[in-house]
Amino acid sequence: EVQLLESGGGLVQPGGSLRLSCTASGFIFSSFAMTWVRQAPGKGLEWVSSISGSSVATYSADSVKGRFTISRDNSKNTLYLEMNSLRAEDTAVYYCARDSDSLITPRLYRDHWGPGIQVTVSS
Amino acid sequence: QSALTQPRSVSGSPGQSVTISCSGTSSDIGAYKYVSWYQQRPGKAPKIMIYAVSQRASGVPDRFSGSKSGNTASLTISGLQADDEADYYCCSYAGNSILWVFGGGTRLTVL
Numbered sequence: 001e002v003q004l005l006e007s008g009g010g011l012v013q014p015g016g017s018l019r020l021s022c023t024a025s026g027f028i029f030s031s032f033a034m035t036w037v038r039q040a041p042g043k044g045l046e047w048v049s050s051i052s053g054s055s056v057a058t059y060s061a062d063s064v065k066g067r068f069t070i071s072r073d074n075s076k077n078t079l080y081l082e083m084n085s086l087r088a089e090d091t092a093v094y095y096c097a098r099d100s101d102s103l104i105t106p107r108l109y110r111d112h113w114g115p116g117i118q119v120t121v122s123s
Numbered sequence: 124q125s126a127l128t129q130p131r132s133v134s135g136s137p138g139q140s141v142t143i144s145c146s147g148t149s150s151d152i153g154a155y156k157y158v159s160w161y162q163q164r165p166g167k168a169p170k171i172m173i174y175a176v177s178q179r180a181s182g183v184p185d186r187f188s189g190s191k192s193g194n195t196a197s198l199t200i201s202g203l204q205a206d207d208e209a210d211y212y213c214c215s216y217a218g219n220s221i222l223w224v225f226g227g228g229t230r231l232t233v234l
Binding site: 045047059110115 | 159161163167168170180212214216218220223224225226227228
């Protein structure tokens with residue numbers, strides 16, 4: 001059974017940093033691209049960042065480019081999201097999701113999701 | 124890149140059919156055959172329902188179907204059941220600087 005579990009969320013002040021982790025099990029982690037998606041309170045879903053199975057390719061939304069860094073450690077079956085220079089508008093539930101293939105291509109979709117982790121940016 | 128446009132809410136009675144539209148542009152929905160749909164129940168993570176416009180994900184009942192015409196995609200749920208009540212989000216590949224764009228979500232109420 002595919003399982004994804006996010007950790008590392010919490011309350012942080014504007015301008016601060018946070019590192020989210022997503023621990024995966026039940027599948028060959030390195031064979032799948034992974035994605036972070038967030039959802040602000042009462043709002044819709046927003047794609048944040050994706051990484052290919054081998055880490056060769058990474059992509060991030062303009063709203064987080066230069067501030068957030070996606071990475072993975074296939075030996076630990078773990079996905080990361082390093083978040084710096086956090087802003088109030090980054091407040092959201094962050095979901096880790098497994099993608100349907102190892103390469104980042106247009107046909108990719110999120111086929112399994114973690115339960116999500118809350119990140120709150122506030123003074 | 125703006126979010127895709129969905130109706131805020133739709134409703135239907137048990138047994139009826141409802142269709143949720145998702146309007147995009149020639150740069151996203153109109154340019155690619157890669158629209159997916161996700162179901163999200165309150166307080167839960169999204170769940171894949173449809174991918175590649177019309178392909179049902181594993182375990183999804185055939186009451187759920189997807190289609191696309193021009194810049195608009197649609198999700199149709201037939202034989203509505205109480206358990207279908209949830210928020211539904213469309214998503215399309217968009218290329219360039221924002222690889223994937225989501226719709227704002229549609230709340231389905233089963234009357």
